[in-house]
Amino acid sequence: MYYLGIDLGGTNIAAAAVDEDGVILGRSSIPTPRDGEALVAAAMAQAATQAAENAGLALRDAASIGIGSPGTIDPVSGVVRFWSNLNFQDVPLSDLVRRNMPMELPIYLENDANAAALGEYASGAGKGSVSMVAITLGTGIGGGAVFNGKLYTGFNYAGMEVGHFVIEKGGRPCTCGRQGCFETYCSATALIRRTREIMSQYPDSLLWQLAEGDLAKVNGRVPFDAAQQGDQAANLVVDEFIEYLGNGVASLVNVLQPEVFCIGGGLSNQGENLLGPVRHILNREDYARNSAHRTRLVRAELGNDAGIIGAALLPRFR
Incomplete structure (x- = not known):
């Protein structure tokens, strides 16, 4: 079992397959589309799938997908309430990514600063x-x-x-x-x-x-x-x-x-x-x-x- 992580940025979408200790097993990066939320979500799903492939892992063995996104986030509903960089307003990002994945996986959404803090706690300085x-x-x-x-x-x-x-x-x-x-x-x-x-x-x-x-x-x-x-x-x-x-x-x-x-x-x-x-x-x-x-x-x-x-x-x- 492993976990997929996606870091949504205004320039690039980075994704990685990560083990339980926070070690990156494989990664990918795709330029962030500027033409709307649907294309962004599709690129995120593509990046996550590529990360699993680059790690030599089967997508069916992934436990979940986690997303770190800038902006005001509602993690319970999986919605980006507002992010000015890509003009996101009440974007159901978790659902959009889920629709683009080739198989059903639990998806978690969090503010990117919170995700970074969690990364340091789990696998870094903390x-x-x-x-x-x-x-x-x-x-x-x-x-x-x-x-x-x-x-x-x-x-x-x-x-x-x-x-x-x-x-x-x-x-x-x-x-x-x-x-x-x-x-x-x-x-x-x-x-x-x-x-x-x-x-x-x-x-x-x-x-x-x-x-x-x-x-x-x-x-x-x-x-x-x-x-x-x-x-x-x-x-x-x-x-x-x-x-x-x-x-x-x-x-x-x-x-x-x-x-x-x-x-x-x-x-x-x-x-x-x-x-x-x-x-x-x-x-x-x-x-x-x-x-x-x-x-x-x-x-x-x-x-x-x-x-x-x-x-x-x-x-x-x-």
């Missing part, structure tokens, strides 16, 4: 723990949590929107309509935006050299690379970013006290250059800092595979 909170520092900040072996989504399936608690009252405007949200200070997008602001104030900064004199070429690595070389402007950016991130992590830990707190996304590639200072703040601000049992702050391990593994293993952790 493996063996009782509870884990995961955040992903990307375009925004995604989040997910597993408590006592079960994925937490809130009673209305909208829980763990960790990017949208306010960390700076009256702060930077957020796309959600609030001001000062966590992701307006600690997403990769926020870091790049702040780096560009500081560059305009420091025309002689090393930041300009690393960005080849082009603000459009600033990415999340630029401020960290410049800071490691002692650049004053870069240190301003990185120190501010880490202070906000550390405070956000400490706040989440103080509310939830998970056994493991996992940070993923491209910025997590900074490793201890990022985690070390954040851990220092957590040691200072964790309410349980004097306890014998403390939350472990770790880097995500699975990269882009987290979502597809978590989607595949959904039936085990619902």
Whole structure:
């Protein structure tokens, strides 16, 4: 027995056959159609079937199909309530994929950030723990949590929107309509935006050299690379970013006290250059800092595979 997982993205549909330990046995990838939900569902079914074939496995031996999708998800009915990228509105995605499969299989649908958190819990940085909170520092900040072996989504399936608690009252405007949200200070997008602001104030900064004199070429690595070389402007950016991130992590830990707190996304590639200072703040601000049992702050391990593994293993952790 094995599980099929599908990670629906705006550019590609990735699928994999996954064993009970979260090991990928075979995978496939298909460009995401832009011509409507029916074609998207057909491509998803095709990707799942190809993943099984590439693993040398019979489709009839699959236990289920799990789908990780962006947007607002109703996992009980298998409906994507809203996803702007593909203009999905009340799309019965589970049923559409089921109709395109050559044989009947149970299908599970979940938000992609929740699926990624589940993947890390089951097979990555949180493996063996009782509870884990995961955040992903990307375009925004995604989040997910597993408590006592079960994925937490809130009673209305909208829980763990960790990017949208306010960390700076009256702060930077957020796309959600609030001001000062966590992701307006600690997403990769926020870091790049702040780096560009500081560059305009420091025309002689090393930041300009690393960005080849082009603000459009600033990415999340630029401020960290410049800071490691002692650049004053870069240190301003990185120190501010880490202070906000550390405070956000400490706040989440103080509310939830998970056994493991996992940070993923491209910025997590900074490793201890990022985690070390954040851990220092957590040691200072964790309410349980004097306890014998403390939350472990770790880097995500699975990269882009987290979502597809978590989607595949959904039936085990619902």
